Amino acid sequence: xxxxxxxxxxxxxxxxxxxxxxxxxxxxxxxxxxxxxxxxxxxxxxxxxxxxxxxxxxxxxxxxxxxxxxxxxxxxxxxxxxxxxxxxxxxxxxxxxxxxxxxxxxxxxxxxxxxxxxxxxxxxxxxxxxxxxxxxxxxxxxxxxxxxxxxxxxxxxxxxxxxxxxxxxxxxxxxxxxxxxxxxxxxxxxxxxxxxxxxxxxxxxxxxxxxxxxxxxxxxxxxxxxxxxxxxxxxxxxxxxxxxxxxxxxxxxxxxx
Numbered sequence: 001x002x003x004x005x006x007x008x009x010x011x012x013x014x015x016x017x018x019x020x021x022x023x024x025x026x027x028x029x030x031x032x033x034x035x036x037x038x039x040x041x042x043x044x045x046x047x048x049x050x051x052x053x054x055x056x057x058x059x060x061x062x063x064x065x066x067x068x069x070x071x072x073x074x075x076x077x078x079x080x081x082x083x084x085x086x087x088x089x090x091x092x093x094x095x096x097x098x099x100x101x102x103x104x105x106x107x108x109x110x111x112x113x114x115x116x117x118x119x120x121x122x123x124x125x126x127x128x129x130x131x132x133x134x135x136x137x138x139x140x141x142x143x144x145x146x147x148x149x150x151x152x153x154x155x156x157x158x159x160x161x162x163x164x165x166x167x168x169x170x171x172x173x174x175x176x177x178x179x180x181x182x183x184x185x186x187x188x189x190x191x192x193x194x195x196x197x198x199x200x201x202x203x204x205x206x207x208x209x210x211x212x213x214x215x216x217x218x219x220x221x222x223x224x225x226x227x228x229x230x231x232x233x234x235x236x237x238x239x240x241x242x243x244x245x246x247x248x249x250x251x252x253x254x255x256x257x
Contacts, residue, residue, distance in 0.1 A: 003172060003180045005198035010105070010174065011240045011249075014200055017100055017107030018238050018249030020053050024069075024098045025111045026252055032113040034090045038071035041096065042082035045069045049100055058099035058106055058177055065222060070097035070110075077206050077214060077224045077232040078168055090116030093126055095234045104175050108202050109250035110236040121209070122231055128160045129207040129233035132185070136203045137257065140239060140246040144195050150187030153205045163212035165232070168224065170202040173238055197241050200249070204236030 006014065027048050028041060046068040049057045057068035065081070072080035072095040073088070080095075088094065097110035112126045132153045139152060157164050170183030181193050185205040210230030217223040226232050239246045248257045 003193065003199060004174060005196060006174060006200050006240065007198070011198070011200065013103050013105040014107065014174065014238070014240060015247075015249050017055075017102040017105045018109070018251075019107070020055055020102055021098045021100045021107035021109045021238075022250045022252045023053070024048060024100065025096060025109060028096060029113065032088065032094065032096070032115060034088055034116050036088055037084045038073065038080070038082040038086040038088070038094075039084035041071055042067045042069050045096075045098065053100065056101040058101050058108075062177065070095070072097070072232075072234065074231055075226045075229045077165055077208070077226060078234060079222045079224050081220055081222055088115045091118055091122070093118060093122050093231065093233060097234075097236065099177065106173050106175070106177050106238075107250055108173055108177075108236065108238050110204065110234055111252075112233050112235060124160075125162065125207065125209050125231055126233045128157065128162060129205055130235045132156050132205040132207060133203055133235045133237065136205070137237065137239065137246065137248060140195060140241060141244060142195055142197050142241060145190055145192045146181060146183060146195070147187040147191030148189050149203060150184040150192075151189045154186040157205070157207045163208045163210065165206035165208060165212055165214060167214050168206055170204045170236070172199070172201045174200055195241055197243050199241045200238065202236055202238050204234060206232060206234045208232045
């Protein structure tokens with residue numbers, strides 16, 4: 001499948017979907033507290049997306065995924081399935097991944113949350129992973145390559161003695177949830193596809209405290225964990241490439257770009 005260049009009208013639709021996805025993360029934040037289950041977080045988000053925003057939670061029934069959001073706690077890298085028996089406790093870190101569909105277009109974003117007081121090593125991993133995302137966003141403009149994006153993420157992660165997950169990556173997005181290109185979070189400068197104005201894609205680095213190696217759950221076929229069971233963190237934004245940089249379509253009110 002070729003990379004699609006979006007029209008200004010299409011990007012308008014994606015801007016609205018992105019704004020709504022960001023709103024869900026802003027809404028759910030105050031609920032991420034010790035004692036709540038990830039199943040309850042899913043219900044709160046589902047109700048907000050469907051009944052307040054009146055849009056569609058993209059993960060629900062996507063290739064059989066059973067819930068409306070992904071909740072990835074501690075050593076879960078991505079695609080964690082919300083569960084009423086999974087109770088957050090003080091010291092946990094959790095990624096909440098939100099994708100909504102508005103007028104056929106997707107907005108995809110995720111954020112790390114600290115549950116109560118978190119150990120310094122865990123909060124550092126969360127902070128450095130966010131820095132990886134921001135450093136990548138800073139360089140996105142027409143003429144750079146996908147390899148440039150991967151390289152700046154990899155360099156910052158490894159400078160902090162972390163590792164970059166390689167099996168899962170960012171992706172093109174629009175009317176299709178996951179389309180070309182694949183946006184790797186590691187790589188060499190000046191390699192891969194050249195970025196053009198009108199491209200829309202996610203950057204979503206998954207950074208591990210230990211080794212980069214992953215394990216996919218045989219039980220549910222979705223949950224991805226670190227093989228060494230050390231912590232992992234992830235942040236994600238959907239971007240649209242402009243004439244001289246990029247627009248973060250899923251920017252939250254707390255962020256400055």
